[in-house]
Amino acid sequence: MLDLSAVGQYYGDHQVLHDITLTVPDGQLLCVVGPSGCGKSTLLRTIAGLLPAREGTVTIDDTPVTGVPDRLAVVFQDYGRSLLPWLTVRDNVALPLRRRGLGRAERRTEADRILDRVGLSGTARRHPWQLSGGMQQRVAIARALVCRPTLLLMDEPFGSLDAQTREDLEDLLLEVHRTDGTTIVFVTHDIDESVYVGDRVVVLTPGPASKIALDLPVRLPGERDQIATRGLPEFVALRAQVGRAVRGQFR
Amino acid sequence: MRDVRAARREFGLGALGVLLAFGVCEAVSRAGIVRRSYLPPASEVLARAAELAGDAAFLDGIGATLRAWALGLGLACVIAVPLGLLLGSVPLVDSAVRAIVEFLRPLPSVALIPLVSLLLGSGSGTEVALIAYACVWPILFNTVYGLGETDPLAKETLRAFGFGRLAVLLRVELPGTAPFIAAGIRISAAVALILAVATELLAGFGEGLGIFIAQAGLATDGTRDVLAGVVWAGALGLVVNGVLVWGERRLFPWTPEHRGADGGGARR
Numbered sequence: 001m002l003d004l005s006a007v008g009q010y011y012g013d014h015q016v017l018h019d020i021t022l023t024v025p026d027g028q029l030l031c032v033v034g035p036s037g038c039g040k041s042t043l044l045r046t047i048a049g050l051l052p053a054r055e056g057t058v059t060i061d062d063t064p065v066t067g068v069p070d071r072l073a074v075v076f077q078d079y080g081r082s083l084l085p086w087l088t089v090r091d092n093v094a095l096p097l098r099r100r101g102l103g104r105a106e107r108r109t110e111a112d113r114i115l116d117r118v119g120l121s122g123t124a125r126r127h128p129w130q131l132s133g134g135m136q137q138r139v140a141i142a143r144a145l146v147c148r149p150t151l152l153l154m155d156e157p158f159g160s161l162d163a164q165t166r167e168d169l170e171d172l173l174l175e176v177h178r179t180d181g182t183t184i185v186f187v188t189h190d191i192d193e194s195v196y197v198g199d200r201v202v203v204l205t206p207g208p209a210s211k212i213a214l215d216l217p218v219r220l221p222g223e224r225d226q227i228a229t230r231g232l233p234e235f236v237a238l239r240a241q242v243g244r245a246v247r248g249q250f251r
Numbered sequence: 252m253r254d255v256r257a258a259r260r261e262f263g264l265g266a267l268g269v270l271l272a273f274g275v276c277e278a279v280s281r282a283g284i285v286r287r288s289y290l291p292p293a294s295e296v297l298a299r300a301a302e303l304a305g306d307a308a309f310l311d312g313i314g315a316t317l318r319a320w321a322l323g324l325g326l327a328c329v330i331a332v333p334l335g336l337l338l339g340s341v342p343l344v345d346s347a348v349r350a351i352v353e354f355l356r357p358l359p360s361v362a363l364i365p366l367v368s369l370l371l372g373s374g375s376g377t378e379v380a381l382i383a384y385a386c387v388w389p390i391l392f393n394t395v396y397g398l399g400e401t402d403p404l405a406k407e408t409l410r411a412f413g414f415g416r417l418a419v420l421l422r423v424e425l426p427g428t429a430p431f432i433a434a435g436i437r438i439s440a441a442v443a444l445i446l447a448v449a450t451e452l453l454a455g456f457g458e459g460l461g462i463f464i465a466q467a468g469l470a471t472d473g474t475r476d477v478l479a480g481v482v483w484a485g486a487l488g489l490v491v492n493g494v495l496v497w498g499e500r501r502l503f504p505w506t507p508e509h510r511g512a513d514g515g516g517a518r519r
């Protein structure tokens with residue numbers, strides 16, 4: 001269980017987050033939505049222990065987060081810069097497995113398996129800078145999924161993908177979430193996407209000192225399906241609710 | 252594609268420049284504008300330089316110079332790279348050492364030749380020490396600069412996957428800095444060659460390319476030999492630089508300046 005209690009975060013004197021209190025039960029897929037610059041990435045860096053909380057506490061299973069938690073994986077917003085250009089795509093993806101004490105052959109098999117799932121089986125031996133932006137983004141996603149994390153933080157992971165690939169990866173994420181029971185915090189700009197993938201949507205107010213504007217459980221009947229789910233009256237109502245919360249802030 | 256064409260053009264212009272200079276030297280000498288013994292025709296100098304390739308004693312000298320060059324450069328790498336990594340990653344050490352570095356750096360190495368000769372004698376020890384001294388700076392500064400240039404997000408990525416400080420240094424900072432270190436070594440390689448020949452010239456005895464030039468300068472009508480020696484020094488410099496540039500291209504294809512036609516992705 002991930003627990004944030006009265007978290008405040010700053011860059012120098014500039015306050016970014018104010019009084020964020022959230023409890024994310026194990027296996028929940030939480031979507032975080034909010035205007036650009038409101039502090040979504042900062043929230044993820046705080047949870048990841050990369051930027052210690054200045055105010056309040058972050059705990060995972062009742063243990064305060066002081067460093068980077070175990071079995072964490074992150075997909076950074078700036079995926080291009082977070083891939084290592086001197087490693088091949090396969091070695092980039094296999095990198096987190098080095099911390100798991102797997103042998104070379106096993107690392108390779110695991111990396112190829114996950115590359116196949118994100119539709120990049122042909123690119124294992126190329127280098128990240130030889131791929132398109134959308135392909136690089138999928139490499140970063142594969143690298144996060146490869147070590148079967150228990151806590152997965154994703155910062156606009158589908159931002160530069162075409163509609164088709166994006167929908168495929170949304171469904172892949174839902175499948176991983178269902179089968180592995182991973183707790184996921186998923187940041188997105190896309191209101192539709194937040195309602196489609198999320199078990200719960202949290203909307204942040206615009207900065208500085210962003211607070212939680214809306215905390216909405218998403219209950220949708222049946223398995224999610226790209227066409228059917230998006231047409232459900234429940235889906236449309238939820239989307240409108242999130243949309244109003246985000247929009248209300250721009251006035 | 253564009254790179255290849257630009258390189259070819261550059262090479263063509265370079266060759267043209269060399270030919271032009273060659274022609275001017277040849278003409279000036281043959282026309283008798285300058286006395287032949289002061290400036291022999293370029294063709295004679297080149298012929299003599301080629302002839303020296305078959306001269307065992309001369310080649311031994313070249314060997315001695317290259318040995319000192321390699322030793323000095325190697326020593327500089329062994330000192331400068333770890334020191335640079337230390338300075339670049341521990342700010343406290345950096346502030347402590349910066350004053351010393353800023354004092355030593357502007358001292359021209361050539362001016363140190365008499366001093367070091369007094370301390371170490373005029374043998375190859377002096378030569379190697381001076382080369383190493385001069386070569387430390389470009390490598391040191393490039394290492395520190397390269398470390399500063401490593402992407403903070405790449406480091407953060409490794410930390411997020413649970414890697415510790417040492418792993419971040421070895422897996423991100425070192426490979427990211429390697430192209431900068433290599434460029435520093437390339438700059439130092441040229442400096443080392445200059446220092447090797449200069450030390451030999453001033454020391455005046457022993458063996459080496461500088462000694463050859465110094466002794467030819469004392470002989471009557473030695474200008475041709477002096478110039479032939481200079482041609483060798485220049486050629487050595489060119490070859491060394493060419494090999495290092497080629498090596499950098501092979502080893503670090505990912506750097507923005509080496510990414511060729513097949514690097515289509517959007518980074519940054």
Ligand SMILES: Nc1ncnc2c1ncn2[C@@H]1O[C@H](COP(=O)(O)OP(=O)(O)OP(=O)(O)O)[C@@H](O)[C@H]1O
Pocket residue numbers: 011016034035036037038039040041042043077207
């Ligand atoms: N390293 C930093 N130093 C200083 N200020 C920063 C730093 N990173 C972010 N900020 C500031 O903190 C605020 C929140 O930034 P953050 O990146 O968390 O926003 P975001 O919600 O992720 O935005 P976007 O949707 O555009 O990615 C912004 O005002 C930004 O200018």
Ligand SMILES: [Mg+2]
Pocket residue numbers: 040041042077155
């Ligand atoms: Mg962001």
